[in-house]
Amino acid sequence: MIVFDLQCDQEHSFEGWFEDLKDLQRQIKKGLVSCPVCGSAQVRRVPSSFGIAKASSSIDQEKAAQLLGQSLKRYFVENFEDVGPQFAKEALKIHYGASEARNIRGVSTAEEEKVLKEEGVEFFKVGPEEPAPADSGEEED
Ligand SMILES: [Zn+2]
Numbered sequence: 001m002i003v004f005d006l007q008c009d010q011e012h013s014f015e016g017w018f019e020d021l022k023d024l025q026r027q028i029k030k031g032l033v034s035c036p037v038c039g040s041a042q043v044r045r046v047p048s049s050f051g052i053a054k055a056s057s058s059i060d061q062e063k064a065a066q067l068l069g070q071s072l073k074r075y076f077v078e079n080f081e082d083v084g085p086q087f088a089k090e091a092l093k094i095h096y097g098a099s100e101a102r103n104i105r106g107v108s109t110a111e112e113e114k115v116l117k118e119e120g121v122e123f124f125k126v127g128p129e130e131p132a133p134a135d136s137g138e139e140e141d
Pocket of ligand 1: 008009010011012035036037038039040
C-alpha cells in the first residue's frame with residue numbers, strides 16, 4: 001500500500017491509501033475518492049516529498065519501502081527533531097497543542113501507532129534501520 005497526498009477542488013488536503021499509482025488514478029477516475037472535508041469527488045494527487053510504501057507480503061514492496069526509507073531518512077535526520085521513544089507521546093502533545101508544533105521523528109510501538117491513528121495524528125513510517133556501512137572511511141579522530 002502507498003499513501004498519496006490528495007487535494008480536492010476546494011483545496012482541502014488529505015491522504016489516501018492505495019495499492020499503487022494506477023489504483024489511485026482508477027479510483028479518482030471512477031469518482032470513488034472523495035474529500036473527507038467537503039465530499040467533493042474532484043480530487044487530484046498533489047506532489048509530495050512523502051510517499052511511504054508500507055512493506056507488506058510482497059518482496060518488491062519491501063525493497064521499495066527500504067529504498068524510500070533510505071532517502072527519506074536523510075531528510076528526516078536533517079529536518080526532524082529526534083525524540084526517540086517519546087515519539088508517540090510528543091506527537092500527541094503537538095497534535096493537541098500542548099507542545100510546540102514541529103517536525104519530530106522517533107520510534108513507536110505498534111500499540112502507540114494505533115493510538116496515534118485513532119487520535120487522527122498524522123505520522124509517517126519509514127523502513128527499519130539499515131545496517132551501518134562496513135567501511136567508514138570518513139571517521140573523525
Ligand atoms: Zn474538500
